[in-house]
Amino acid sequence: MSENSPGVQAYIKRGTAFSSAEAALRSKMRQKKFDTIAVHGLYGMEAALANQGSIIEPAYLSPAQHFENSDHMEAALAYLMPAWAYTRIANPGLHYLEQALALLEGYGFAGETSACMTSSGMAAVFMATNPFLTQEGSNTVMNIVASAKCYGGTFMLFNQRYAKERGIELRWVRDPLDLNEWADKIDNNTRFVFGEMPSNPGLGVFDIAALAALAHQHGLPLIVDSTIATPALMRPLQHGADIVVHSVSKCLAASGFAIAGAIVSRRDIPSRVGPAELRADFASYVKLLPMRDHGSSLSPFSALMILNDLRSLRSRVDLMSKNALKVAEFLAQHPQIESVNYPGLSASPGHEIAAKYLWLADGEDDYGSAVNRFGHLLSFNVKGGVRAARAVFDGLGMIWRATDLGRIKSVAAIPAISTHQQQGEEGRELSNIPDNMIRLSIGAEHPKDIIEDLEQALAGVEKSTVVSV
Numbered sequence: 001m002s003e004n005s006p007g008v009q010a011y012i013k014r015g016t017a018f019s020s021a022e023a024a025l026r027s028k029m030r031q032k033k034f035d036t037i038a039v040h041g042l043y044g045m046e047a048a049l050a051n052q053g054s055i056i057e058p059a060y061l062s063p064a065q066h067f068e069n070s071d072h073m074e075a076a077l078a079y080l081m082p083a084w085a086y087t088r089i090a091n092p093g094l095h096y097l098e099q100a101l102a103l104l105e106g107y108g109f110a111g112e113t114s115a116c117m118t119s120s121g122m123a124a125v126f127m128a129t130n131p132f133l134t135q136e137g138s139n140t141v142m143n144i145v146a147s148a149k150c151y152g153g154t155f156m157l158f159n160q161r162y163a164k165e166r167g168i169e170l171r172w173v174r175d176p177l178d179l180n181e182w183a184d185k186i187d188n189n190t191r192f193v194f195g196e197m198p199s200n201p202g203l204g205v206f207d208i209a210a211l212a213a214l215a216h217q218h219g220l221p222l223i224v225d226s227t228i229a230t231p232a233l234m235r236p237l238q239h240g241a242d243i244v245v246h247s248v249s250k251c252l253a254a255s256g257f258a259i260a261g262a263i264v265s266r267r268d269i270p271s272r273v274g275p276a277e278l279r280a281d282f283a284s285y286v287k288l289l290p291m292r293d294h295g296s297s298l299s300p301f302s303a304l305m306i307l308n309d310l311r312s313l314r315s316r317v318d319l320m321s322k323n324a325l326k327v328a329e330f331l332a333q334h335p336q337i338e339s340v341n342y343p344g345l346s347a348s349p350g351h352e353i354a355a356k357y358l359w360l361a362d363g364e365d366d367y368g369s370a371v372n373r374f375g376h377l378l379s380f381n382v383k384g385g386v387r388a389a390r391a392v393f394d395g396l397g398m399i400w401r402a403t404d405l406g407r408i409k410s411v412a413a414i415p416a417i418s419t420h421q422q423q424g425e426e427g428r429e430l431s432n433i434p435d436n437m438i439r440l441s442i443g444a445e446h447p448k449d450i451i452e453d454l455e456q457a458l459a460g461v462e463k464s465t466v467v468s469v
């Protein structure tokens with residue numbers, strides 16, 4: 001390695017100047033409002049002039065970067081200067097998306113944040129957890145402590161891939177609101193604490209600050225899947241969490257043009273294992289090392305699609321949340337409905353904790369004072385069991401039947417036969433997902449039309465019940 005050669009040194013100097021300019025712009029952007037950050041991110045005038053003056057972030061679809069000479073190549077590939085080298089490792093468009101997301105998750109948080117885009121939400125959950133599962137030192141069985149109220153893919157990753165295939169002990173927390181349950185499960189062999197908030201599809205919540213404090217007492221990182229909330233409503237790093245994961249495929253990219261994931265972390269996280277770099281800057285560590293080798297990078301074209309959606313995140317989430325509350329209130333009083341899961345309903349068991357954490361960013365600028373918003377996702381159980389639930393689902397005339405959520409268009413799914421099918425009956429019982437549950441992701445249509453569609457679907461079941469009686 002000719003790190004000390006004058007040629008390589010010149011490139012290191014050039015890289016340092018680039019990083020310093022970005023750091024200065026980052027400090028400036030951190031003073032801006034949420035919407036301004038979402039629109040501009042870290043793509044400023046200097047970056048535009050280096051990209052033919054394009055006022056929109058570049059989408060370089062080329063897999064690789066041409067280097068000026070061997071010194072340039074060496075400095076870039078040894079990570080001695082910022083570069084993109086090869087799109088599996090880095091790419092300009094991905095860089096601007098990562099910077100924008102890091103700024104948004106860090107909105108209102110005093111510390112620095114960094115982000116790493118991944119090819120899907122599941123790739124993000126995997127890459128955010130796998131680095132803590134290294135076999136180090138003794139042969140004692142390591143364990144992970146996670147909320148059972150989580151997305152079916154996460155359930156399968158932990159239960160099947162980690163526990164059954166790799167022998168890692170999995171300690172599910174049934175009621176994430178119960179701090180004692182978390183505390184009872186953590187011990188000297190725990191590697192991380194994981195929770196999804198609000199959870200898909202049960203809308204479970206937990207006290208992030210209290211759980212972070214508990215994890216930190218044990219020297220462990222708290223990882224939060226914040227997909228359903230998005231940074232427009234909740235920013236877990238601000239409350240003590242160490243790592244946030246997103247299925248960017250959802251509300252962050254509501255138009256539905258990309259599957260993607262993201263890991264966002266704060267600096268200097270606790271961990272019982274791993275190198276110093278892992279603790280110092282987890283998301284950058286994952287990006288430059290484990291993910292380089294695992295290879296789950298995002299397409300630069302998808303990055304551009306996502307950046308486009310990200311710009312209007314806050315107002316979209318506000319509208320979808322307001323619509324969702326109206327739909328939840330309608331369902332809660334409907335005689336055909338057994339129960340509704342929506343943290344915005346005051347009768348919801350998690351309402352108080354949800355109201356502590358879910359606030360519309362800069363809501364006071366729009367509404368005169370800060371406002372709670374509870375997100376676009378809800379679920380409900382239909383009276384009459386599976387048959388009735390299927391009949392309501394099949395009767396929908398505008399709301400899409402699909403395994404999707406966070407979309408600008410309303411979408412419904414029956415988790416037991418779709419997103420949470422693989423985890424089996426026992427797993428669904430653990431996660432509290434009955435067969436008659438319908439998950440509903442509310443879009444930006446007028447709420448009157450969404451309610452009308454539900455009303456006619458429910459009326460169809462009422463009629464068929466009368467006929468069959």
Ligand SMILES: Cc1ncc(COP(=O)(O)O)c(C=O)c1O
Nearest residue numbers: 120121122151200227247249260
């Ligand atoms: C909360 C949550 N996390 C992670 C994922 C996985 O994301 P992806 O489908 O982008 O892999 C999903 C997908 O539905 C999800 O809802």
